[in-house]
Amino acid sequence: MTTEPDRSAGAAEQRGAATATAPPEDPPPADRPAVASAGRPKVGMADLIFKNLTRTAGLGLLALIVVIAVFLVLHATDALSANTGNFLTTEEWSPNASPPKFGVAATLYGTVVSAAVAMIIAVPVAVGIALFITVYAPRQLSSFLGYIVDLLAAVPSVVYGLWGLLVLAPHMKGIQLWLNDYFGWIPLFDADSVGRSLFVASVVLAIMILPIVAALSREVFLQVPIAHREAALALGATRWEMIRVAVLPYGKPGVISASMLGLGRAMGETIAVALVLPASFDISAHILEPAGNTIAANVANGWGEANEIGRGALIASGLVLFVVTMIVNIIARAIVARRREFSGSAA
Amino acid sequence: MSTATVSGPAVGDTADRLGLRGQSLPRWMPLAVAAGAVVVSLLIYLLTPVDSEIQIVLMAALGFVIAMTALSTAVEGGRRARDRFATTLVYTAFLLAVIPLVAVLVSVIGKGAGRLDAGFFTHSMNGIGARDVGGGIYHAIIGTVEQVLLASVLAVPFGLLVAIYLVEYGRGRVSRVISFFVDVLTGLPSIIAGLFILAFWVIALDQGFSGFAGALALAVLMIPTVVRSAEEMLKLVPNELREAGYALGVPQWRTILRVVVPTALPGIVTGVMLAVARVAGETAPVLLTVFGTNLINSNPFSGEQSSLPLYIYSQAGQPQQSAVDRAWAAALVLIIIIMVLNLAARLFAGRNRLR
Numbered sequence: 049m050t051t052e053p054d055r056s057a058g059a060a061e062q063r064g065a066a067t068a069t070a071p072p073e074d075p076p077p078a079d080r081p082a083v084a085s086a087g088r089p090k091v092g093m094a095d096l097i098f099k100n101l102t103r104t105a106g107l108g109l110l111a112l113i114v115v116i117a118v119f120l121v122l123h124a125t126d127a128l129s130a131n132t133g134n135f136l137t138t139e140e141w142s143p144n145a146s147p148p149k150f151g152v153a154a155t156l157y158g159t160v161v162s163a164a165v166a167m168i169i170a171v172p173v174a175v176g177i178a179l180f181i182t183v184y185a186p187r188q189l190s191s192f193l194g195y196i197v198d199l200l201a202a203v204p205s206v207v208y209g210l211w212g213l214l215v216l217a218p219h220m221k222g223i224q225l226w227l228n229d230y231f232g233w234i235p236l237f238d239a240d241s242v243g244r245s246l247f248v249a250s251v252v253l254a255i256m257i258l259p260i261v262a263a264l265s266r267e268v269f270l271q272v273p274i275a276h277r278e279a280a281l282a283l284g285a286t287r288w289e290m291i292r293v294a295v296l297p298y299g300k301p302g303v304i305s306a307s308m309l310g311l312g313r314a315m316g317e318t319i320a321v322a323l324v325l326p327a328s329f330d331i332s333a334h335i336l337e338p339a340g341n342t343i344a345a346n347v348a349n350g351w352g353e354a355n356e357i358g359r360g361a362l363i364a365s366g367l368v369l370f371v372v373t374m375i376v377n378i379i380a381r382a383i384v385a386r387r388r389e390f391s392g393s394a395a
Numbered sequence: 396m397s398t399a400t401v402s403g404p405a406v407g408d409t410a411d412r413l414g415l416r417g418q419s420l421p422r423w424m425p426l427a428v429a430a431g432a433v434v435v436s437l438l439i440y441l442l443t444p445v446d447s448e449i450q451i452v453l454m455a456a457l458g459f460v461i462a463m464t465a466l467s468t469a470v471e472g473g474r475r476a477r478d479r480f481a482t483t484l485v486y487t488a489f490l491l492a493v494i495p496l497v498a499v500l501v502s503v504i505g506k507g508a509g510r511l512d513a514g515f516f517t518h519s520m521n522g523i524g525a526r527d528v529g530g531g532i533y534h535a536i537i538g539t540v541e542q543v544l545l546a547s548v549l550a551v552p553f554g555l556l557v558a559i560y561l562v563e564y565g566r567g568r569v570s571r572v573i574s575f576f577v578d579v580l581t582g583l584p585s586i587i588a589g590l591f592i593l594a595f596w597v598i599a600l601d602q603g604f605s606g607f608a609g610a611l612a613l614a615v616l617m618i619p620t621v622v623r624s625a626e627e628m629l630k631l632v633p634n635e636l637r638e639a640g641y642a643l644g645v646p647q648w649r650t651i652l653r654v655v656v657p658t659a660l661p662g663i664v665t666g667v668m669l670a671v672a673r674v675a676g677e678t679a680p681v682l683l684t685v686f687g688t689n690l691i692n693s694n695p696f697s698g699e700q701s702s703l704p705l706y707i708y709s710q711a712g713q714p715q716q717s718a719v720d721r722a723w724a725a726a727l728v729l730i731i732i733i734m735v736l737n738l739a740a741r742l743f744a745g746r747n748r749l750r
Contacts, residue, residue, distance in 0.1 A: 094649075370583070
């Protein structure tokens with residue numbers, strides 16, 4: 049078990065996995081209401097009231113999403129119509145000036161790049177942790193480690209931000225200089241000076257989402273039927289071959305959805321990034337240079353001194369973030385839904 | 396499940412007299428190579444100008460992987476070498492990941508413990524400048540407790556009703572759409588929840604910054620968590636219990652409220668506690684809606700409040716050492732609160748497991 053929001057996207061898949069392993073105890077959820085209501089003789093007044101109460105709550109949830117979207121759009125439009133720059137391509141952010149000129153390009157770039165680099169660092173390591181806990185570690189140690197990873201996933205992001213700013217950032221100087229010295233010929237690692245850069249922010253994000261992705265992947269790997277693993281070993285597979293033919297194919301959709309959740313978390317992360325990055329608004333491929341900003345961090349940094357247009361501009365950028373994270377989540381769901389058939393037939 | 400039942404090819408097994416398994420590295424070899432890699436890296440650290448700890452650790456890891464792979468390819472060869480390579484990578488990944496995660500905890504405990512005294516818990520920041528040494532988190536704790544409690548009062552009944560609808564009544568398109576949007580809400584970045592309440596409650600309805608506005612934002616974040624965990628738990632309730640209720644002539648709503656929900660209650664409570672632990676650490680939504688203050692304000696319905704994450708954020712942003720010390724100490728308190736909530740939730744879940 050891990051913190052619930054992280055589970056949910058993977059949960060559908062895991063439910064599918066659970067039915068595959070133990071069908072009698074866990075009938076497909078879709079049949080249940082039909083069975084549950086089959087034996088009822090008549091529907092009383094109180095029944096109707098209660099049913100409609102829960103239904104209203106469900107619809108209220110839809111209304112909540114609509115209200116969120118409407119209010120964000122409403123507040124964004126005023127600022128967008130006053131904007132003298134192009135909202136999507138302008139690299140400048142001065143919505144409080146007159147005339148206001150702002151664009152989401154630089155912060156969106158920072159959001160995407162920092163989250164992407166964080167994923168590149170975190171996902172392989174997280175899969176390694178999950179494999180270590182489920183396959184390699186001795187049994188007693190493994191449940192204890194699973195526990196620890198779950199607890200680390202609950203550490204608040206502001207603590208990671210504090211640590212990233214005060215402990216990690218000073219220590220990152222050496223490795224950044226080294227990357228620049230030896231890989232400076234790649235534009236990515238070319239830098240005039242190094243410091244609290246997008247790269248440092250990415251490392252903080254990577255460390256932050258590591259336990260989350262690892263905890264979810266671990267749960268998926270635990271669902272792999274023991275029979276599959278034993279069958280592979282019985283055929284003479286080495287441990288790695290067993291992982292390759294039994295564990296990874298089975299766990300793949302779960303790992304992908306866990307990674308996508310981590311990606312969503314990394315893109316939406318505010319405080320850790322706001323503490324680490326110096327707020328600057330330019331698009332630069334040199335991720336080691338002390339520059340960059342993300343949408344979420346920009347909101348946290350900028351809203352204090354924002355006037356009415358400024359707040360509208362921040363809300364508009366928040367809307368962009370909302371849309372991007374929603375797309376990521378929908379892709380994650382689609383991958384899980386599409387892959388489910390495969391893992392289902394494999395079981 | 397474990398290496399006790401499913402054990403891979405034994406390494407360095409001397410019983411293999413027929414030589415069917417071919418040459419293998421002795422059991423102590425990985426440890427020896429690891430020690431060698433560490434020693435070499437330490438020498439580099441001491442003797443050359445490379446002075447970044449991170450680089451040294453990475454070099455040790457890389458050296459270990461390369462040396463093990465080379466040795467294994469030379470001695471074991473083929474599939475066994477590939478297996479060895481994978482094993483080495485997994486162990487290295489695990490150790491590399493443990494370092495920063497442990498470092499976070501160690502820094503927080505090491506740097507936070509110094510400021511933890513009675514005064515830290517009983518004083519606010521009233522009249523304390525960034526450079527002053529004193530000050531405390533009394534006002535922040537009050538704010539966090541009130542905001543999280545209010546958020547739970549709003550989110551838990553609502554989330555529970557939605558979950559009951561999805562599990563007990565929901566069918567067809569409406570419930571699929573609701574279920575989809577629960578997922579969308581789950582992925583909602585916390586700052587968006589803050590922006591929404593800012594736009595809706597603080598600006599449009601002109602209610603001003605308050606602890607309640609923060610609670611609203613936290614509730615938006617809590618609802619999908621509560622729905623999902625309650626849904627999972629309600630689904631675990633065996634159908635026989637429902638059918639037994641109907642067979643006795645109990646109406647469906649009473650069956651749900653008196654039989655199904657009580658059966659699932661321990662799991663639901665655990666889910667709620669985990670959700671509480673999660674929102675208690677949220678900074679971004681609180682930053683936009685509660686505003687933060689140095690004063691004690693125990694009324695969540697009017698005026699700015701503070702909260703622990705907000706306190707950490709504002710203190711960490713100051714250059715003075717005394718402010719930074721306060722940030723570390725508050726971070727330690729926040730981590731302890733969240734860990735206690737998490738552990739309590741897990742112990743509770745372990746004791747009252749459904750199934």
